[in-house]
Amino acid sequence: MAETLGDLNTMLNDLSRASQQVGLRMNMSKTKIMSNAHVPLQPVIVENTALEIVDEYVYLGHTIQLGRSNFEKEVNRRIQLGWAAFGKLRAIFSSNIPQCLKTKVFEQCVLPVITYGSETWSLIMGLIRRLRVTQRAMERAMLGVSLRDRIRNVEIRRRTKVTDIAQRVAKLKWQWAGHKVRRKDGRWGPKEWQPRTGKRSFGRPPTRWTDDIKRVAGSCWIQAAQNRGTWNSLQKTYVQQWTSIG
Template sequence: MAETTEELSTMLGDLSRASERVGLKMNMDKTKVMVNIHVAPTPIKIGDSTLEVVDDYVYLGQTVQLGRSNFEKEINRRIRLGWAAFRKLHGIFSSNLPQCLKTKVYDQCVLPVMTYGSETWSLTMGLIRRLKVTQRAMERAMLGVSLRDHIRNEDIRKRTKVTDIARRIAKLKWQ
């Protein structure tokens, strides 16, 4: 963190040189610059590389952005990651395994992907609803049930017995 881009450029240059002295090298593709409204975004060069100026980026698995925290982007990203994890396990969810095993796989493999970092999220009812809708869609896919079958969500939940995502997030926040 620095007050000016010149100060940041100096600090990053010093870090790069100190890293090289001990045999390390900064990855300039992963190094990004983020500025707030008080600093004009100007390119910063370290050696031959110009660092990219970004509004947000993913650091340690979570989206980081300056300004008012809006977790809609992070929720969308988590939903996409959840579906990717769900699709990887499609063979398990569409198999003849007992539902209790499918539920364990879901609770241990898909749900953590969707709720990672949720302890820091400020969620609105709309965002919680989107997460619940996604979870219900996954439950329907697990059971091979369509919306046209007109089976109530409560009945589906009784059959799948998966952990409710809103409860999981609340539990993680309290922990």
């Protein structure tokens, strides 16, 4: 990470030179450049190769992107990966084994794929609804029913007994938020991160990661999270605000 592309160019060439000294080489086809609106774009040359400039990329299983729709694309990607995992297990879900076993497989092999990295999402109602629609479709597939059968969602959930995905996502984020502000290992946290300021774009401001947390724990949520007992007592209220969405 650098303030300017010139600094980044110098850093990458130093990295390439140091790597070669120990018998390693950078993979230029996998090395990408991404910048925000504050940096004018220009070619970055490393080993006589111009690195590709991209708007987004996948890093450690998570889509990295600058802009307003950062988490929407990641949610769509997680849903696609979830369906891929579901498809690989379709033979199990369509078999005659007890529903309790199907539910266990679903919660251990499919839900974690969809909710991977959800601790970092800025949650909004639209994303939660999209996740729940996906989960309901998978539950219907497990039961071998369709929308034409006109079975209520509460009845489908009574049969499958799977954990609501909104509940899972909300719990993961709440637990991670508390862990994040309590750790004392020197890593970046909300106290250290100071984003650049500038003129805001037109329209409704994007939802911040802390907005839904502050609605429950207040503006002093960081202080509240220091006490595990207090933080855990607020978790139910936080989860409820997302699970109550239809």
